[in-house]
Amino acid sequence: MCEPEGHMSALENRQFRLAARPAGMVKRSDFEFVTVPAGEPGPGEVLVRVLYLSLDPAMRGWMNAGRSYIAPVGLGDVMRAGGIGRVVASQDPGVAAGDIVGGMTGVQDYAILKAREVTKADPRLAPLPRYLGALGMPGLTAYFGLLDIGRPKEGETVVVSAASGAVGAVAVQIAKIKGCRVVGIAGGPDKCRYVAEELGCDAAIDYKKEDVREALARHCPKGIDIYFDNVGGEILDIVLSLLARRARVIICGAISQYNQAAFQGPRNYLSLLVNHALMEGFVVFDYLPRYPEGRQALAEWASSGRLRAREHIVDGLETFPETLQMLFRGENFGKLVIRVAPE
């Protein structure tokens, strides 16, 4: 066993633990920030120095009680998060100290993970934070949601909400690769410029300034064939009123609703009936057996320059609650990541 940073139990591990089920917007007092020893990996395990943490809208759902696609984070447990880091010590022959690996590290400095549940990442192929974004779960989410549920055909009209976000930006670009006309919805002129000029959307709509219904109707004169929905709420209802026949609405998320006390359902859902359309939900974990296919496609598009990405990096594990709030306020521009330690 290799111990480059000295005896591991001496390593101080700061953790955010879930202290309360949040009501409305997540806040610092929903967590406890503690320091414990890092511990030592057992057989088949690795100890990872977390370098970057992924901040995802799904985190808000994990904090609620009740049945979902994944168990809620228990009160007192380390807050769940995906991360990427350097292996400090390994008790598994397949992983070596010094390797860069991604996995569900949790919001902490050090994580003990099962070696078979981490994925190696090559720092020479892409900047590490990208493995949490376009080349990680958000990229895979866009890949499987758009292709498996959306089934885009050349010439179809695709609308993506949160189009500058970690998932949306990849969905937009895959839709363009598949020959679709793509309209992105984002908040503010900078994000809209990015979506149109860098990601290649045929049109970008600033939901903070424009009349979304009017703009969508104008940019989608033949109706909307595919809607990749990350936001829910009013925009979902507007899109439903503009569906083309046999449209597919991909329910990936509903970030506008996660912190709302009263959840708003899509009032215009009977548009599904009128247009013989479907609305289908998914989470990326449903596609676990197909991750290698997805990773390979994303890596190839990235290396050929067809898949661009942008990360929004905030320094310091200690900022976690406030950085998470940025996500729900739409204040991040690109995949939101916390840098926990220098590479």
Add this chain to the structure above:
Amino acid sequence: MCEPEGHMSALENRQFRLAARPAGMVKRSDFEFVTVPAGEPGPGEVLVRVLYLSLDPAMRGWMNAGRSYIAPVGLGDVMRAGGIGRVVASQDPGVAAGDIVGGMTGVQDYAILKAREVTKADPRLAPLPRYLGALGMPGLTAYFGLLDIGRPKEGETVVVSAASGAVGAVAVQIAKIKGCRVVGIAGGPDKCRYVAEELGCDAAIDYKKEDVREALARHCPKGIDIYFDNVGGEILDIVLSLLARRARVIICGAISQYNQAAFQGPRNYLSLLVNHALMEGFVVFDYLPRYPEGRQALAEWASSGRLRAREHIVDGLETFPETLQMLFRGENFGKLVIRVAPE
């Protein structure tokens, strides 16, 4: 040309014409009840003495302005309705006076229809009103919705709302034929007894008396694989909270909502995401090219005794507005039909 009832232009034709777009519950003053000459069929047309009229939830939607799967009924136009009747005069070689035909007759005594748009019905095979119910559009609606969107597999759990209604009763029985466990939701003890004892549901839930959530959870311990929704509203939301993985929600109608000013969307739609489930809508007209297949299957099941049906017959064209209200109040028991004239 055969004119068994004398000169046709002398025939008095009573009509309900749409006089106003209804607000809330449809009412008599939304129509004008007039008497005009029946008129004469032109080349390729037939004049039909309407015997029975079909009263359908979809009628409420046809009365609203705005785009849908079919143009709204124009103000001043005869109210749209399916009906069955006897050909009085024909100007088409394929249809003879005396033939019994079904078609979109409208709410009136006599209809002039294109011969190619009517369907012949055999009064020896089934009572005529059944051609407006289990063997007509409602039966076809259940057939295509359940089989094409629901894709039932043996042993799956199917829930049908408005299970004693024209569409629901057929959906229930086809689901049983396909080997599913079927739970029907209906209003009142008589309908529930009918659904369980005559239609063969494994369980019936009286939404007027029982706690639907508790009862569904109890009767569907492995979750709901298929929901055939005719009602929308609260029951849809409850079902969404009880979906099994990869569930299919068939949006056939939303009778609880058609007369509501504020349409309620399904608040629990993110259950689609959690369960990788889908919600898909349709109207029976989408399946026009497959009607012969559907009619044959329904007729075979009916003749072998596997498909039972019940009609609720109200006498008199003049009752139309109040009879239509019965439908939205759940006061009919079986397919609601107006007898316009004796056979």
